[in-house]
Amino acid sequence: MLQKFNLDISEISGGAFVAYDVTGSIRWFNISLTIIMTCIMAIQYTVIIYCAIFMYIGMEEKLEILSLSMRNLHKQFFKTLILQIVTPTITLFSPVMLIIYLPLLDPKCDLPTGILLCAITLYPAMDAIVVLCIVSAYKKAAIKLTIQFLDKCRKLLGTVETEPSTRLNNVNLPNVIN
Numbered sequence: 001m002l003q004k005f006n007l008d009i010s011e012i013s014g015g016a017f018v019a020y021d022v023t024g025s026i027r028w029f030n031i032s033l034t035i036i037m038t039c040i041m042a043i044q045y046t047v048i049i050y051c052a053i054f055m056y057i058g059m060e061e062k063l064e065i066l067s068l069s070m071r072n073l074h075k076q077f078f079k080t081l082i083l084q085i086v087t088p089t090i091t092l093f094s095p096v097m098l099i100i101y102l103p104l105l106d107p108k109c110d111l112p113t114g115i116l117l118c119a120i121t122l123y124p125a126m127d128a129i130v131v132l133c134i135v136s137a138y139k140k141a142a143i144k145l146t147i148q149f150l151d152k153c154r155k156l157l158g159t160v161e162t163e164p165s166t167r168l169n170n171v172n173l174p175n176v177i178n
Helices: 028-063 068-105 113-120 123-134 136-170
Strands: none
Touching: 028 068, 068 113, 068 123, 068 136, 123 136
8 A cells, every 4th residue: 555555554544454564474463353254254154054954954844734836935935045145145245255365365466346346236136136036926026017017108108109299290390310
């Protein structure tokens, strides 16, 4: 930061991941923060995986007594749950982990982290898309609502097109097409 921006890191507020100081020795406080963040994420994923496995085992036993349609619905919800775990891993945590661990590699070039930060913003939309794509009842409802919306738009545009054209018949418009 001193070379690029002429700023001393000790004078800047906020979190900056600088793994090594000027002499090249490790900044243990910063490394410990990276390790703590990794441990927190590992604990979260361990709990998620533990719950998912036991939910799957319990679900298999209890699905035997349900009807075929309810069994399919529960399986769709389980697939949705799994994808809702995988989606933030790809769009949210992977870019963050790369940004956290990149200073440890001490790259001598500038990397465009803006793309990684943009990937983080994809998560909210991806979460809803996962539910709409996997659960068939939601998919059918979304398609039905989309068709109704498009039909209303067509009707609205159809009335807008016909009304002005009747008024414009008596008006002399310049010929713009040559």
